[in-house]
Amino acid sequence: MSEKLIALNRRASHDYFLEDRFEAGLVLVGTEIKSIRQGKVQFKDAFISFVEGEAFIKEMHIAQYDHGNQFNHDETRVRKLLLNKTEIRKLHNKVKLKGYTVVPTKMYLKNGRAKIEIALAKGKALYDKRHDDKLKTAKREMEKATKLR
Incomplete structure (x- = not known):
């Protein structure tokens, strides 16, 4: 499984x-x-939406193929996600709650097939982001100090 x-x-x-x-x-x-x-591939503004029991990824940018012809694809078209019905239902019910969304986290090729990892996410407040940045900086400085010893 590569x-x-x-x-x-x-x-x-x-x-x-x-x-x-x-x-x-x-x-x-x-x-x-x-x-x-x-x-x-770029995920800059990509998000997942649910329509009639199906999941779709919107605003994901896949550049046009270099050697494509007039049948080349639209770069930011809406693409259907292939998920289990129970997974779709679970995600859709969570998204209905306030503050939850579904975002793509990574794309990879698995056995020659394109797969996308999506995550149920809750928005961070500005102070949460600052706290995370502070922890990262402290960790980086600790590693730097131990490296110098």
């Missing part, structure tokens, strides 16, 4: 408390998977 990391959403862990994580497949067209294999 996994190749394609894209990582570092912003998600900075802006949200990530709770439950799920692995989902994606419905893609031919030029999209070729572009994904080249690593041309």
Whole structure:
């Protein structure tokens, strides 16, 4: 079971408390998977929405394939996520609650298939972000001090 990391959403862990994580497949067209294999994916404004019992990822940017022709894909089109019905129901019920959202955390190739890891997330307040930054700085300084010894 080989996994190749394609894209990582570092912003998600900075802006949200990530709770439950799920692995989902994606419905893609031919030029999209070729572009994904080249690593041309961005999660900048991507989010997951639910419509009629199905999950969709919106605003995920997959660059057009270099050697594509007139049938090349739209870069930010809405893509369907392949999840179990119970997982979709669980996520959708949590999103209905105030403060929860579902964000993509990483994309990878698993046995040649594009998979995306999504996480149930709760928004962080500004003071939470500052606290996390303070902890990271302290940890970095401690490692630096022990390295110098």
